[in-house]
Amino acid sequence: MQIKKATDIEQTKGTYLIYGAPGKGKTSTAKYFPGKTLILDIDRTSKVLRGEKNVDIVYIDNEDTWNDWGNTLADLTTNYVGVYDNVVVDNVSELERCILSSLGAEGKNNGVPSQGDYQYMQFRMVNSLRYMKNLDSNLIWTAWEEIDLWTDSNGSSYNIALPQINRKIRNNILGLCDVVGRLMVKEDDERGFILQATDSTYAKNQLDNRSGCKQSELILDGTVRLPE
Template identity: 35%
Template sequence: MKVYNAADIEVGNNMYLIYGDGGTGKTSTAQYFEGKKLLITLDQSQDVAKGWANTVVSEPEPSDFNDIYNFLPWLLTDWLQPKLNQFDMIIIDNISNIQAMALEQVMANKKDNRQAYQEVQQWYRRIAETLRQLRKPVYVTGWETTFDETDAMGVKKTIYTLDLNTKARNAFAGLFDVVGRIHADETGKRMITLQPDGQTYAKNRLNARRECLPENLFNGREEVETFTEPKTTQTETKVEEK
């Protein structure tokens, strides 16, 4: 057990988990973090990072996915640890893409599928714990899944959540400081929802923001600054006669 003064608690090594539909800007949001970044791509989406400054890409080989259950923990420990000081942020894109692969690999060695699901849930928990132990800012993306739910009044609503088995999602996301849904609002502007609103799976234990622009996710700024064009008066607009 470690015992230390509260003043010695490390801050800034926050963990962000952002999910959304394809093309909503999940991966590209990471570029707004200032510092040297390591992008571990799990869904072949590295093209998005072309041109990013201070970014190194780690792209697993196809054969690595054949044993993703053992490969990812190895990647985050044995492979990454000696290089960790080279980076200011670790990015994993996309955690949802490997769920079926890991489950299939575990099921091959289990007679009871329920045991396989439980083991994968625990695996996701261990991955999150490993990321926390890196003591670096971490940014993880995932796909969005939706389902309809009817409340006690008979009103149907669409629920938005991270595309992982519910128990695996809770085990994994529980260790993150921020879980948000990136989407386009009614004007087409991309926003990230940071607090649950009855339809969205989200949390934010870093500050009171309920939503933010992607470019403000890491800096803590409010959603958007309101700009009001100043009113002109007759005096202000009059051209001086010479």
């Protein structure tokens, strides 16, 4: 075993999932990230970043998504480890649907994905996050928001805002992330992230003690300082 003292851990890259309703500003958050950022654009909203000098964009094929996404991951993990400070997948809600559509088009059910296609998608999504955590970059996945009925250990049920991710893998995906933040817009149009869970919002922050932050302060300096 290779043992490392916790006192020797000074800083690390973070894995983030940020979510919110369409148009709240999830994609625009990338303009505030320190360093060089790569956007993997699935939903074609990266035009809001036009003119940003430190942002590069790769358009994921939204028809042959199964093959193109696999090739993109292979290219990233082979040739781009440590090249970008931040790698953004925008967005995973649409990526799931594009993968299912791509698999369905190759099947024999008039374009409708089979049960097996859902399983292929689920495994690929979780494995994608695992692979991308080795890029030596801050990893940021964006997702749309949905309201779901949540039942706690006491049997009480209530509505809660969650990232729109397939239910069978949602806990796995969220568990692999260091930070899950819900993007909110105040009446004065100021945007920020909820980073602490409430009865109405799923969120978490395992990197520092902030319960929330401004949109521009999600990643402060390109790396994450662990709390003292």
